[in-house]
Amino acid sequence: LSYLPGRKIEQAQLYSGHTIKHPAAQKFCLGLAGCTFESIDRRGKYLLFQMVGGKSLIVHLGMSGRLLFNESVSELSHVRMNIALTAEAKGKRTASNSLYLQDPRRFSRVWLADAPAKLFAAVPSLSRLGVEPLSKDLNQEYLLNQFSNRKQSIKAVLLDQTVIAGIGNIYADESLFVARIHPLTSAQRLTSVQVKCLIDAVRKVLSRAIERGGSSLRNYSDISGVNGNYQHRAWVYGRSGKPCRVCKTPIQRVVVMARSTHFCPHCQQASKSKLYGF
Ligand SMILES: [Zn+2]
Numbered sequence: 436l437s438y439l440p441g442r443k444i445e446q447a448q449l450y451s452g453h454t455i456k457h458p459a460a461q462k463f464c465l466g467l468a469g470c471t472f473e474s475i476d477r478r479g480k481y482l483l484f485q486m487v488g489g490k491s492l493i494v495h496l497g498m499s500g501r502l503l504f505n506e507s508v509s510e511l512s513h514v515r516m517n518i519a520l521t522a523e524a525k526g527k528r529t530a531s532n533s534l535y536l537q538d539p540r541r542f543s544r545v546w547l548a549d550a551p552a553k554l555f556a557a558v559p560s561l562s563r564l565g566v567e568p569l570s571k572d573l574n575q576e577y578l579l580n581q582f583s584n585r586k587q588s589i590k591a592v593l594l595d596q597t598v599i600a601g602i603g604n605i606y607a608d609e610s611l612f613v614a615r616i617h618p619l620t621s622a623q624r625l626t627s628v629q630v631k632c633l634i635d636a637v638r639k640v641l642s643r644a645i646e647r648g649g650s651s652l653r654n655y656s657d658i659s660g661v662n663g664n665y666q667h668r669a670w671v672y673g674r675s676g677k678p679c680r681v682c683k684t685p686i687q688r689v690v691v692m693a694r695s696t697h698f699c700p701h702c703q704q705a706s707k708s709k710l711y712g713f
Contacts, residue, residue: 436502436504436534439475439484441471441472442472442520444467444468444469444470444518445468445519445520446464447463447468447517447518448516448517448518449516450514450517452513452515452541454500454515454536454538454542454544455546455547456544456545463547466549467518470488471488472485472487473485477601478561480495480601480603481561482502489551490547490550491547491548491551493547493548493557494545496538496543497538497544498540499540500538501538502536503535504535513537514537515536515537515541515543516545517533517534517535517536518534518535520534560596563596564600566598567599567600568599568641569638569642573634573638575634582622582623582630583623586621586622587621587622588619588620588622589616589621589625589633590618590619590692591622591691592622593607593610594607594691594694599637605673607696608696608697609636610639610640610641611636611698612671612699612703613670613711614633614635614636614711615632615704616629616633616703617698618691619689671686671698671699676688681702682699684702686698686699687700
């Protein structure tokens with residue numbers, strides 16, 4: 436995706452099952468034609484493609500969406516959108532000059548905002564996003580305040596994008612393990628020490644995932660996405676029934692907000708709120 440800035444869009448084509456949310460499909464295509472990519476940004480799980488002149492293309496990849504560049508559309512299944520770019524100044528236009536959205540399960544969402552001032556009107560959920568997990572906005576005071584009136588489990592609150600933006604299911608489980616907090620603990624019952632541990636754990640887990648995934652993960656990909664490298668070494672995620680890497684107790688699995696939740700019943704007890712020094 437780092438090839439995109441400076442490239443101009445020739446036309447956008449939509450295929451059956453496309454996931455354009457705003458504006459209507461025809462208007463979307465007309466609005467994108469002729470735009471030039473300026474920069475790419477990430478906010479929570481949203482990718483923001485800023486265009487020269489102020490428009491922005493917003494993409495949420497959902498559970499199964501992927502953006503592909505340098506691939507031929509004829510070899511891909513489940514393509515929902517094809518953004519064809521004009522030829523580079525010198526090269527010939529080839530099939531690889533396209534950005535594709537591939538999405539077998541159609542949970543992805545795509546929007547086009549006409550101007551920066553219209554961004555939140557076009558994508559209301561973007562305006563409700565919580566703090567970025569690696570920014571200094573994620574601090575003890577903020578979280579204690581957010582948790583103070585939430586009886587829900589801490590796992591459910593971590594998945595709530597209006598509290599912290601962009602912690603996905605895997606990293607929520609991993610962070611709770613490192614902070615030694617049981618996922619079903621009510622958020623409002625966490626002590627300030629536990630909250631401090633949780634913040635440290637989130638930062639450690641995400642930083643390590645980003646290190647392993649490379650810079651593409653930091654900038655463009657959904658940090659909740661399954662990273663093969665990471666999952667291999669996960670403490671608890673996807674390890675239901677396997678021995679805890681610390682104490683050998685079998686990892687348990689429960690379902691919270693329809694998402695698999697993994698934890699060690701021995702390491703993650705209310706009485707043991709101390710950060711693991713991994
Ligand atoms: Zn354990």
